[in-house]
Amino acid sequence: MPATTAETLSLVTRNVSVAPLVLLSAADHYGRTAKGTKKRVVGVLLGQNDGKNVRVSNSFAVPFEEDEKDPSVWFLDHNYVESMNDMFKKVNAREKLIGWYHSGPKLRASDLEINELFKRYTPNPLLVIIDVQPKEVGVPTDAYFAVEEIKDDGTTTTKTFVHTPSIIEAEEAEEIGVEHLLRDIRDVAVGTLSTRITSQLQSLQGLHLRLRDIGTYLQKVLDGDLPVNHAILGNLQDVFNLLPNLTTPKPVPAAAAGADGAVVPAVGDSDLARAMSVKTNDQLMTIYLSSLIRAITAFHDLIENKIQNKQQQEDKENGTSAAKKEGAEKQANGTTAANGENKDAKAGDKGKGKAPEKKK
Numbered sequence: 001m002p003a004t005t006a007e008t009l010s011l012v013t014r015n016v017s018v019a020p021l022v023l024l025s026a027a028d029h030y031g032r033t034a035k036g037t038k039k040r041v042v043g044v045l046l047g048q049n050d051g052k053n054v055r056v057s058n059s060f061a062v063p064f065e066e067d068e069k070d071p072s073v074w075f076l077d078h079n080y081v082e083s084m085n086d087m088f089k090k091v092n093a094r095e096k097l098i099g100w101y102h103s104g105p106k107l108r109a110s111d112l113e114i115n116e117l118f119k120r121y122t123p124n125p126l127l128v129i130i131d132v133q134p135k136e137v138g139v140p141t142d143a144y145f146a147v148e149e150i151k152d153d154g155t156t157t158t159k160t161f162v163h164t165p166s167i168i169e170a171e172e173a174e175e176i177g178v179e180h181l182l183r184d185i186r187d188v189a190v191g192t193l194s195t196r197i198t199s200q201l202q203s204l205q206g207l208h209l210r211l212r213d214i215g216t217y218l219q220k221v222l223d224g225d226l227p228v229n230h231a232i233l234g235n236l237q238d239v240f241n242l243l244p245n246l247t248t249p250k251p252v253p254a255a256a257a258g259a260d261g262a263v264v265p266a267v268g269d270s271d272l273a274r275a276m277s278v279k280t281n282d283q284l285m286t287i288y289l290s291s292l293i294r295a296i297t298a299f300h301d302l303i304e305n306k307i308q309n310k311q312q313q314e315d316k317e318n319g320t321s322a323a324k325k326e327g328a329e330k331q332a333n334g335t336t337a338a339n340g341e342n343k344d345a346k347a348g349d350k351g352k353g354k355a356p357e358k359k360k
Helices: 005-012 020-033 078-091 111-118 172-185 192-223 230-241 270-353
Strands: 015-018 042-049 053-062 064-066 074-076 096-102 126-130 141-149 158-164 166-168
Touching: 005 141, 005 158, 015 020, 015 126, 015 141, 020 042, 020 053, 020 126, 042 078, 042 126, 053 078, 053 096, 053 126, 074 111, 078 096, 096 111, 111 158, 141 166, 192 230
Parallel strands: 015 053, 015 166, 096 126
Antiparallel strands: 042 053, 042 096, 064 074, 126 141, 141 158
């Protein structure tokens, strides 16, 4: 049955959240079976789908093969899917089969046929393409739902995928576990500054990519290539409303006199903008000084750590050399004592060997 516009809109506006465990499982699956090749891996997604929100919380790999020359020739072990799904139901009944994933990185011709196979287990399967080798910083997932596209000329409908936004969201237990792991492996003296700078650089790169996508979208809407979406424009307006307005518009000309005869001064936002800039600069200066003090303290701790390590190494080397010297002296004293005992023993043997002469 062809999907109506309302059904397609409901699919596009669904909130898809993927757990980090799914990304880890997919990356491990690719690393074990298809690393260094052009093959892709396929697996099953488990989670909950209430019609508005889709939560992907778990996954498992599936044996899959396809012909590189002919994309229409492929094999997926559905018996394995059914047996694994039954076992996962026994472990966690809340996690149901809601779709499938592959390592992409893009849609392929056989994806619609594979999606039809998964309709045996769920009426509207979710397809998540997980880019296991991302070239850009960002979310490495793309979520799709399959719909039947109705053509305006009345010809036969065709099946296609519609994209829906997806996010990476961890549960509370996962966040606590990751926090404990980072707390155990984090070393304050090694790599703290470089790690922080790398994290900030990646964040700025992600922000740059998002702003570039926004600019590209708005330009296409302006050129008429894309229709106007008021929901997207409203979200963009909400984002821009959060930014402080530091512009200085032209002041309103001063009136000659007010109602009571007093002169009305010119009205403008230059004073407000200047005050905002001064306050912001003062706050940033405080943050800058705090960062400098923190960096100097970290360098001081690093130097102290280096000095302590060097002193411990020297003490260890001195202790080792002293122990060797003491051992050599003990060995020399033991050898001297042994030689003296051997000489005394030989002298005693000589004395015992001579019999006393008898008197006549």
